[in-house]
């Protein structure tokens with residue numbers, strides 16, 4: 001099969017590149033670590049950044065993600081450091097990087113990365129912004145231990161929040177960001193302007209695409225056979241790929257197409273972030289609980305759960321009681337119909353995706369590993385129909401609680417890319 005050789009090649013290239021970049025994966029496998037590495041590495045590489053130029057009609061510029069104070073001028077023969085926070089909907093993570101630059105005409109090399117995370121994410125503290133910001137203080141202590149005190153004042157610290165904060169009312173999100181900024185400013189590190197902000201979904205998709213294609217070698221290979229990305233977060237999901245067909249460019253909504261220039265090449269990408277269709281937010285929507293806030297006595301019921309099951313679940317700082325429909329429907333068919341109602345009218349599909357290779361990560365990866373579709377350490381290569389088969393399998397048993405919804409969510413969200421007859425999804429751990 002034509003696709004399998006492409007898949008094998010990209011998987012091998014990916015691992016080789018990871019090794020070449022000397023990423024140290026010393027705790028849980030984490031793809032986004034490389035994503036944020038790239039943001040930071042890019043920010044240190046003025047030469048790259050000066051060429052990155054977003055299409056004017058998107059009203060965005062990749063470079064605005066990166067503080068202007070973070071530039072190659074910071075680099076010297078000794079190590080330079082950078083601190084990046086990924087404030088996701090399910091947790092906040094800190095990445096502390098050190099780079100060395102041996103010769104002034106060479107790019108800095110990533111020397112080391114230290115990673116730490118806390119749960120829940122900032123959005124769980126929507127009504128307690130000060131308490132939320134305290135979680136950042138704890139992570140900054142890790143940074144203080146990792147960065148020599150002589151470097152604190154010149155080490156930039158940046159926090160980018162994603163869909164959890166995008167879903168909050170603006171006032172609450174801003175209150176959280178303002179408390180976080182205060183905590184950063186109390187720290188001994190360098191806090192550039194705009195260092196604390198919500199990253200928009202278009203950037204999130206583009207950056208993940210750049211990262212994957214950078215790591216798989218596609219950005220600097222002659223063939224430029226790029227791969228698409230599918231990122232299933234807790235509160236939003238991103239799809240990004242480089243369309244090959246004019247039809248895709250013509251038939252997609254205008255705001256799904258973004259151009260930018262990088263390494264002397266202009267890329268016109270298809271990218272979209274579905275806010276509210278991350279794994280956990282989509283599950284809440286399926287239960288009919290999204291946006292209902294704390295409801296003490298109400299039990300949210302779904303045919304996606306075993307009939308006599310009842311339990312509690314927390315997301316975004318709110319506790320929900322949920323359960324199956326006693327004496328009602330339960331099982332794959334009715335559950336699938338429920339999930340389809342949640343995504344009805346929201347998904348944009350593109351025909352050419354049937355022929356494309358995607359790298360799927362975050363919850364696509366986690367749940368595929370949890371259900372033994374892929375190996376937890378090495379990842380694997382899947383087709384969408386594998387997710388469907390697994391969904392049917394786990395929903396035919398009656399006690400698999402959460403998997404029920406997880407798997408169904410995959411089935412509902414993957415058609416964002418295409419129909420079930422489709423192609424390959426490559427899941428890799430990093």
Ligand SMILES: O=c1ccn([C@@H]2O[C@H](COP(=O)(O)OP(=O)(O)O)[C@@H](O)[C@H]2O)c(=O)[nH]1
Pocket residue numbers: 029030031032033086087088089090091093121162163164232233234235236237278361362363364366
């Ligand atoms: O460094 C990280 C951080 C998160 N994740 C994955 O991202 C998902 C959680 O999404 P997140 O909390 O970032 O939600 P978002 O804000 O992106 O919707 C889970 O599968 C995590 O394993 C990851 O792979 N690496």
Ligand SMILES: [Ca+2]
Pocket residue numbers: 032088089162233234
């Ligand atoms: Ca994320």
